[in-house]
Amino acid sequence: xxxxxxVIGVGMTKFQKPGASDDYHVMAANAAKAALAxxxxxxxxxxxxxxxxVYGDSTCGQRSVYELGLTGIPIFNVNNNCATxxxxxxxxxxxxxxxxxxxxxxxxxxxxxxxxxxxKFTDRTNPLEWHFGVMNEVQGINAAPFAxxxxxxxxxxYRSKYGTKPETFAKVSEKARKHAANNPYALFNQxxxxxxxxxxxxxxxxxxxxQCCAPTCGAGAAILCSDDFAKKHGITNAVWIAAQAMxxxxxxxxxxxxxxxxxxxxxxxxCAKRVYEQAGLGPKDVQVIELHDCFTSNEILxxxxxxxxEEGQAEKFIWEGNNTYGGxxxxxxxxxxxxxxxxxxxxxxxxxxxxxxxxxxxxxKRQVPxxxxxxxxxxxxxxxxxxxxxxxx
Numbered sequence: 001x002x003x004x005x006x007v008i009g010v011g012m013t014k015f016q017k018p019g020a021s022d023d024y025h026v027m028a029a030n031a032a033k034a035a036l037a038x039x040x041x042x043x044x045x046x047x048x049x050x051x052x053x054v055y056g057d058s059t060c061g062q063r064s065v066y067e068l069g070l071t072g073i074p075i076f077n078v079n080n081n082c083a084t085x086x087x088x089x090x091x092x093x094x095x096x097x098x099x100x101x102x103x104x105x106x107x108x109x110x111x112x113x114x115x116x117x118x119x120k121f122t123d124r125t126n127p128l129e130w131h132f133g134v135m136n137e138v139q140g141i142n143a144a145p146f147a148x149x150x151x152x153x154x155x156x157x158y159r160s161k162y163g164t165k166p167e168t169f170a171k172v173s174e175k176a177r178k179h180a181a182n183n184p185y186a187l188f189n190q191x192x193x194x195x196x197x198x199x200x201x202x203x204x205x206x207x208x209x210x211q212c213c214a215p216t217c218g219a220g221a222a223i224l225c226s227d228d229f230a231k232k233h234g235i236t237n238a239v240w241i242a243a244q245a246m247x248x249x250x251x252x253x254x255x256x257x258x259x260x261x262x263x264x265x266x267x268x269x270x271c272a273k274r275v276y277e278q279a280g281l282g283p284k285d286v287q288v289i290e291l292h293d294c295f296t297s298n299e300i301l302x303x304x305x306x307x308x309x310e311e312g313q314a315e316k317f318i319w320e321g322n323n324t325y326g327g328x329x330x331x332x333x334x335x336x337x338x339x340x341x342x343x344x345x346x347x348x349x350x351x352x353x354x355x356x357x358x359x360x361x362x363x364x365k366r367q368v369p370x371x372x373x374x375x376x377x378x379x380x381x382x383x384x385x386x387x388x389x390x391x392x393x
Contacts, residue, residue: 005096006230006238007390009039009223010353015187015341018114021217024053024060028109029067031219031349035105036068039223041233043068046223047101052078052088052108053345064109081380082294083246084108085220085348090386092224093241102229108350109219110343144204148212148295150381152204153259155297159206162312164300166206168319170197172296173211173338175324180335182365185350187216187341211296216341220349222356239359242373243278243389247271253383260301267385268305268377275387276307281373283307286389288358288368289329290351291377293336302377303331306387325368333358333366348378348386359392 011034013027021027028051036043046068051061061077080087085108092106144152158164174194180186192210200209230238247267252258258265276282283306291306293299300314308329309317322328334340334354337347355374357363376388 003097003099004227005093005241006225006227006235007222007241007352007356008225008230008235008238009035009037009041010221010356011035011038012185012220012346012350012353013218014185015216015218015343015350017187018112018215018217021111024056024109024111025064025067027111027217027219028064028107031109031221032065032068032105032107035221035223041103041223044071045103046071046073046105047103048074048076048092048095049105049107050076050078050088050092052080052084052348053110054079054081054084055110055112055344061107064107065105080384081382082292082342082344082347083378083380083384083386084345085350086376086378086386086388087246087348087384089222089348089352089388090244090246092222093244096224096226103223103225106222106224106349107219108221108346108348110345111217112215112343114215147381148204148207150259150263151295151297152207154263154301155206155295157259158297158300162315164315166198167194168315169206169211169296169300170194170208171318172293172299173197176293176332176336176338179324179333179366180339183335183340186335186339187214188335188339207295207297211338213294213337213342216343218341218343218346218350220346220353222349222352237392239356239390239392241388242281242391243275244387245271245274245278246384246386247274249383263298263301263381264379264383264385265301265305267383268302268379268387271385271387272306272377275389279389281389286329286373286375287371288333288355289331289375289377290334290336290354291331292347292379293332293338294342294379296338298379299331299336306375306377330368333363333368348376351376351378352388355390359390
């Protein structure tokens with residue numbers, strides 16, 4: 001039983017630095033209240049809530065949703081690393097699609113600590129340590145954050161294969177800052193030049209400081225419903241989910257001695273293919289994309305994984321301006337993780353929020369002209385990749 005699933009309400013908080021935000025349950029409740037107000041639906045209509053977060057106790061979802069009311073609905077707590085928000089969204093979609101519920105809440109939130117993305121994983125029971133094994137042989141392993149080692153290593157591999165210039169990696173961040181300058185929800189709104197980005201201090205070659213996302217606090221939410229529910233409540237012209245898929249790691253993540261594969265390239269490529277097949281649409285049909293730019297190197301890899309350009313052609317793609325306004329696609333009009341920030345559990349729902357606003361024509365100065373089809377890519381190491389296609393027709 002597959003039913004069309006509509007996104008009728010979205011909301012998010014402004015992302016903030018650790019130490020400057022409200023507590024997690026306050027941010028989460030504010031995002032959910034914004035989504036309910038956007039949908040013009042009371043909380044009493046919610047039949048279930050799917051709550052995503054990475055750092056927290058086992059029932060943080062209850063603590064957050066109870067701020068909205070005590071109606072006894074099922075509340076599911078979700079953790080899938082950086083893909084958590086989209087995983088909560090996917091579970092919510094499946095509930096509607098399968099006829100389990102008519103209207104549900106998907107919620108993602110995170111209150112992070114300073115340096116959270118820079119911690120060294122020394123616990124051998126940690127899933128990232130298990131995922132990647134002992135990496136002491138990697139040059140600079142003890143000098144940089146673990147995630148930067150992985151994505152920086154992938155950037156080195158890509159550069160070795162294709163001769164990519166340092167300026168190309170930095171140009172991705174330059175674009176992110178330009179977009180974020182028009183986003184009041186973004187953490188970093190200051191425009192930076194390629195030279196300033198390259199001079200910001202090396203974290204792990206080829207990544208400099210301004211090419212790495214920052215630990216951030218925030219929340220995002222979406223209200224999903226069925227066709228019947230939308231009609232009953234007089235909701236018309238809603239954004240709907242045309243296709244969605246999740247992949248986890250393949251053998252290639254571990255057996256091909258490739259950092260590019262280790263950080264999820266094959267997950268993303270396969271997931272995108274499945275989404276295009278489900279939707280009966282391809283990259284050429286998409287106008288706006290929110291993708292998981294935790295590091296500039298990952299945005300470059302994702303261009304190719306999503307089929308926006310051929311393998312090895314990302315540098316040409318970037319310098320021709322095909323990733324921004326006036327080009328073939330606008331990628332991360334929100335500023336992406338690099339500039340908007342990356343509160344792990346909230347990111348997927350914040351991406352959803354931005355794309356719904358874009359498809360409704362409500363994105364103000366960052367509006368992508370004539371946006372009718374949108375694509376979302378949310379990646380978590382350990383691993384999971386969720387890709388979602390939205391339509392406004």
